[in-house]
Amino acid sequence: MAETARHVIDTRAEYLDAVAMIAAGTGPIAIDAERASGFRYSQRAYLIQVFRRDAGVFLFDPPAIGRFDELQDAIADVEWILHAASQDIACLREVGLDPHVIFDTELCARLLGFARVGLGAVIEQQLGIHLAKEHSAADWSTRPLPDSWLEYAALDVELLVDLRDSLQELLVSSGKEEIARQEFAAVLQKEAKPVAAEPWRRLSGIHSVRSARNLAVARELWLARDAYAQEIDTAPGRLVPDASLLAVVKAMPTTRKALSELREFTGRASRSELSRWWEAVERGLASAELPAVRVNGDTLPPPRVWSERNPEADLRLKAARAALNELSDELQIPLENLLTPEYLRRVAWHPPATMDAESIGEALTELGARPWQIDATAQKISAAFVEAHQTLLESSEAPS
Incomplete structure (x- = not known):
């Protein structure tokens, strides 16, 4: 007998009936959202899936439904299960769905040291069920689905x-319950990134542009594309790829005809x-407000240049990385x-005045590290920093 086709709930009446059934179910809530990333400008959810036992x-x-306030009221205090929750939290909150407690199966798999943490791989490993993932990058704004x-x-x-x-067991x-609890809570508490003052600087390859005038053209092209993409709700890169905008910026055409004849502009x-x-x-080309070629911010230089820019910080970072790599293997938790x-x-570049474990822990706390991370790493980092400092002293005292 053929399987019954899945039904999409797209009316308020059906939605309210579903909320009543979900409220009457038992246990935690499994929830997921499908967006149209790469197709649409917005990151809104175009499908929300919910499962509850019974x-x-x-x-x-x-x-079609709009706000999900009634569902939120029914399930707010129940544990929500998501896979890679950080990817879905924002679009769920956009429609009024905001969990109080979560269990993130993807993050859990990472903490348990799984080699592969995609949903299909984790389900196959734990439940022995092969889950095809052929529609993960589909355009979920398509109707009908x-x-x-x-x-x-x-x-x-x-x-x-x-x-x-299965993962909870x-x-x-493995004694990682508390670690997981803190990590899940951190996902919910993480604040959204503030809007960049100059978002156009995210244009791929812009770092290679060294002229303020060229940067002004890059800025105006990016802003024009972004405004049009938002207007028609289409992913900017589907209109004109970053590489094409950059080609214009480097060619600097001085006429409309020259722009139209630029082969790289696709x-x-x-x-x-x-x-x-x-x-x-x-x-x-005409702007009197030229952007700065170099932007002063709190971004650290890439580690590959630390040995020249700040040799002691370079030694600290390398020593601490080596120590944490060993700890990562010991705990079977990925370094990141x-x-x-x-x-x-950051703590290697700007260490506290006293590099003891307590000071390192305080610095990490200010940056946003969780208590379990500080308990596990502060002493290791402190010892590595002291060792790096001693190495530098010995090398400076050695006869030339």
Whole structure:
């Protein structure tokens, strides 16, 4: 007998009926969201999947439903299970869904030292079920959604509760329950990144542009593309790729014809919106407000130049990395989860006056490290920093 096609809930009446059934279910909530990244400008959810034992799977159409306040009220205090929660939290919050407690199966797999942490790989390892992932990069703003996509989306949540229970057993047996609890809480507490003052500087390859006038053209092209992409809700790169904008910036055409004849200027909107791009080039060429070629910020130089720019910081970083790599292997926790690499770089570049474990711990706390990370790494980092300092002293005292 053929399988029954999955049904998408896209009316308020059906939605409220589903909320009642979910509220009557038992245990934690498995939840997932599908966006249209790479296709649409917005990062909104175009499908939200929910599963709860004794209730079943529900597929919701967020653009049709709008706010999910009733569902939030029904499940706010229940544990929510997500895979790679940091990817979905923002679009869930956008429609009124905001968990109080989560269990992140992807993050959990990392903390347990799994070699592969994608949902399909973790489910296959823990539950012995092969989960096809062929629609993960699909355009979920498509309507109607194909049945095969809906089946894929349903399976993403239908197995999450069993997966959570399996991973929880491993957390207990490995003594990592508290580590996971702190990491899950950190995902919820992490603040959204502030909007960059000059977002156009994210243009791929912009670091190679050394002229203020060329940068002004880059700025105007990026802003024009972004405004148009937002207007028609299309991913900017689908209109004109970054590489094409950069080609214009480097060629600096002085006429509309020269722009149209630039072979490297490609993309589906490169010619249909040629007037838009040429006007942006003209604004850049005429602008009296030239951007700075170098931006002063709190960004650290790349570690590859530390040996020349700050030799002692370079020694500190290398010594601490070596110590934390050993600890990572010992705990079977990836280095980037053991301690955020940026935190280690910052404390190596600007160490506290006294490099004891307590001072290192305080510096890491200010940066945002979790208590378990500080307990595990502060003493190791302190010892590595002291060793690096001693090495530098001995090398400076050695006869030439």
